[in-house]
Amino acid sequence: MTAVAPAGIRFHHGSLVIPAGAVHTIPLGYDRDSVPIGAPLPLAASAELVHRLSGCGEVVAAFEGKLGDTLLALSGIRAVLDWLRLRLRSVRVSVRAVGPYAGLIARTGLITQPQASAPSGWRAVIGDRTGVEAHGSEAAVSLVLDPAAPPCWSSDGRAHPDLPARHYLALERRLGIRLPGTAPFAPTLATGPNNLVEELRSVGWLGGLTIAAITATSWPERKDYTAQRFIALAEHIAEAQQAQARLLLIGGNPGHGLRVTAEAPRRHVQALHIDGMPADGLVDLFPHCHLIVGNDTGLTHLAAMARGGQDRGGPPVIGLYARHSHSKWRTGLSHHHAVATNLSDRMHQGDLCPVRDAIAPNSDVHMDAFPPAALAQVGLELLNEVGR
Template sequence: MTLQRGGPLIVPRHHAPLARALPFRRAAGELPSYTSGADMIDERGWSVVLGDRGFGDVLLALGLVQALADGTGRDAELHYEGPRPRLMQRCRLPLSTSLTEGPHTVYTRHGKGFTFHAIPERPQAWLDILDDELVEVHAALPMRYYLAAEQALGVRLPADRAPLPTFMSTERARPFHVVFVSATSWPSRKDYGASGFARIAAVLAQRFLAAWTFTLITSSDAEPMAFDGVKVLAGLDAVDCLDVFASAEVVIGNDTGLTHLAALTERPDGTGPHVIGLYGRHAHTKWTTGRARHHAIATTFSQMLALADRCPVRDHLDDAMWSQSASLADLPAEVIAEFASDLAGWW
């Protein structure tokens, strides 16, 4: 089991994951090799097909949209079309929106000369050499997209890390409010389980006397459930989840799109909740926003994937081959509660 705090990932070289070194020292101010990419794409316009797979894939692919917006003229008018216009209207990236049944797509109004498809299995992790001993690991999927675009455009982009735009809420934090996210695309393999989240709530309530409020967000097709002291919200739309997340001090959830959205939630004062993602069968260093308040608790299998930069989809890896090493059920509720309390400063 691995506990990983959010923010920059700087490690000794001998602890670095298997990844290529950037061809330029980015943190030291070196620039990518010049190409004519930025000028060509700016002139003809662009579109990014975010896909129609999982919600998390779509959110993390906004790193590619942000890269193109940063590198080809920030004044270009952008438009989103797809099934979630209400959510995208809350995005910090200025977008006009329209509702369509096709894939999520963002494009420049003046043209779609170049089309980019955000496919999460493709972009690789990068190591930025800091000195003779240390490297910064750029493994988060949004930054993989961002650095790939930076080298294709041939211009230095402004974000040092965590390039994703945030999503706005008017809600403010309520002390000792904890939100759990059990919704997932694969309940049998990627769900800590409602009863597991209820155990975390019980541990928190037992260890520290406070006016706790616990909320559990589940999918619309989840079995009806009830737990003492836990409010259950079933099938909540993502845009409505924003306000629930903003009201929480801590969000704890499966490795899923709603948990990523929680890490991108921004309150009126610029803050947001601490978010702990629980990772079983995907690399915790990749499937993250990369933001400083997006943390991880990962199984042994997840850590193996992170160090080898492997993908179970692309590389056809069945986590069942590694016995219980990918089981979220083996992550102790006591450890999760302790980590959450440490992040929030409760005890």
């Protein structure tokens, strides 16, 4: 579903399939659905890459940069591991993660248990540029997963604009065989018990209608929606549902550790600021919410990838996109939606980036383009969709 919101901003449902002809794409070079899993592609593989990966006994995931870039690149790790399983069935490859995101990466299921003996064979290091430079000095092969590199691919009449799809399909082409992955290509993050979550539950903060709003951003002058707008959004939703809402305002880590503070209760909303909670803890918290709204930032991507319980379910997540492409900077998961300005739509259609392509800002760039009342209508539709 793609709809025009009351204020003229556009809502893009996470399950929407984008036709190849609607956006600027690069043809994948083969009809993916018609190629059997494990079969050679009608494209030449990168012989040197295949040679070096074939001799690897260890894969190291090394990310040191931005959280969002890291999460959206984990499909590249998945692609290499899928290829190794298809190509080297009799060889056990050790997989480990290093750096600040090692714990998060372990939650994807991509990491194997440590081997009793040292891995045999070459080492492959896969990550962002900073991580590869820090850990790739002894590697036989290094792969940098740069978010600016892979284009928007198209195959079988559909576009694959999200970054997890771009990374996965780019490596499939380079490795030369049809890999088993299908959309969505992003791995999910397993959840578990957490002390703060249990404390919040015990005092009633996770009872009833619970909304999480992500206020953290590395670019506040461009992407700060502000706590007051999120509170107004929650007021609209709670009033429409004739309920009292709990609003969790999720901030970043200012370097002072975990800090939890409550605002004075409003008519329909009780708001709690949670600042400095580690990403691992937020993975455990997000699935307990009914709706999550956040700017285009790493914690919003994290919320979409956090899936809890036996059914691996979670709440709908809405990302707010004022300047960047709403399709590229999403996980591709069906519950990860977008509300976007006209500028974001144009970045999506032309596969452009206002930073990489030095596109001057205009009147569409500010977060006040998203009135809380308009966002509340989108949130209510999604809550009703989950309830059906």
